[in-house]
Amino acid sequence: MNTLRWIFLLVGLAVAAFARSQEPSPTTKPDAPWSAEEARRLTALSSERPDLYLELGEELLETADSPERIELTRQLLVRAIEYGRSRTEYRRDAASAALALSSMSKRAGERRWLQAIAEALEPSSAYADASREQAREANREAARRASLFLTQLRSGEGIEARESLAAPGVRQVLQQHERELSASGRMSVQDLENESKKWPCTNCSGLGILVPGKGQKGPARICPVCGGQPGLKLSAPDLAAQLHLQRRLLGDNEDNWAAMIASGDAPPARDPEPAEVASAFLVDGRLSIWRDGQWISPLPKPTPEAP
Ligand SMILES: [Zn+2]
Numbered sequence: 001m002n003t004l005r006w007i008f009l010l011v012g013l014a015v016a017a018f019a020r021s022q023e024p025s026p027t028t029k030p031d032a033p034w035s036a037e038e039a040r041r042l043t044a045l046s047s048e049r050p051d052l053y054l055e056l057g058e059e060l061l062e063t064a065d066s067p068e069r070i071e072l073t074r075q076l077l078v079r080a081i082e083y084g085r086s087r088t089e090y091r092r093d094a095a096s097a098a099l100a101l102s103s104m105s106k107r108a109g110e111r112r113w114l115q116a117i118a119e120a121l122e123p124s125s126a127y128a129d130a131s132r133e134q135a136r137e138a139n140r141e142a143a144r145r146a147s148l149f150l151t152q153l154r155s156g157e158g159i160e161a162r163e164s165l166a167a168p169g170v171r172q173v174l175q176q177h178e179r180e181l182s183a184s185g186r187m188s189v190q191d192l193e194n195e196s197k198k199w200p201c202t203n204c205s206g207l208g209i210l211v212p213g214k215g216q217k218g219p220a221r222i223c224p225v226c227g228g229q230p231g232l233k234l235s236a237p238d239l240a241a242q243l244h245l246q247r248r249l250l251g252d253n254e255d256n257w258a259a260m261i262a263s264g265d266a267p268p269a270r271d272p273e274p275a276e277v278a279s280a281f282l283v284d285g286r287l288s289i290w291r292d293g294q295w296i297s298p299l300p301k302p303t304p305e306a307p
Contacts, residue, residue: 045288050080081101098121195232
């Protein structure tokens with residue numbers, strides 16, 4: 001049994017080493033997949049506060065829409081478990097992280113293993129799990145509705161857009177992403193709300209054209225008020241920014257979760273041992289600090305002596 005475990009561990013490490021050797025050098029890309037605010041919070045992390053890894057990991061879980069963000073979410077949650085598992089005051093955070101991690105997994109065995117770990121860390125976490133899942137579901141719905149709001153606004157459906165904006169959590173979601181509402185980052189939620197009040201076009205009832213009334217002759221005309229195109233007008237860069245944001249808001253669909261957990265063969269049946277999570281997910285817990293797009297050790301590396 002123990003021998004088998006070692007074999008799995010060694011195979012895992014070999015696969016990880018190979019994968020790492022295939023990666024390009026981890027320099028920071030100019031187009032980083034995280035926002036400046038996220039980068040600031042990442043840089044502030046320290047293993048003394050596992051709850052902060054959890055907090056950021058759970059937020060990223062809502063917008064894990066690229067391989068980089070998915071991997072970062074996974075790294076944060078595994079570290080929240082690793083640093084919180086043996087400290088009484090943070091065991092609940094570690095349990096929550098295990099549940100969040102299990103929600104990312106598509107493999108039933110892995111989900112059960114992580115849920116058992118959460119249960120081992122915090123016996124009451126099963127109850128907390130239900131309310132957390134409810135909160136997550138509410139967030140997903142608010143993000144979906146926020147995306148719908150933008151679509152409605154651009155097509156001149158002002159009444160529907162205002163309904164969407166008034167739905168629970170939608171305004172908060174848009175405010176969180178306010179800088180992504182336009183290319184310049186200067187378009188505010190208030191601007192969009194004001195815009196929504198202009199629609200539908202009262203001149204053409206949102207049709208874009210004016211059709212002659214019964215008994216009247218003449219061709220249909222393009223509505224002079226909305227120019228035939230009801231809705232919020234955006235420049236190409238602004239439209240691209242909004243569409244990008246909408247993809248992020250809708251990003252947490254099932255297909256994205258598929259790639260989340262380290263690929264490979266199904267893991268062997270394991271005891272619910274919190275200390276084994278990091279190695280199972282190929283995360284080096286000694287690297288607790290985030291700098292310039294990678295995890296590093298908090299201890300300063302010994303500088304080589306000048307000859
Ligand atoms: Zn019109």
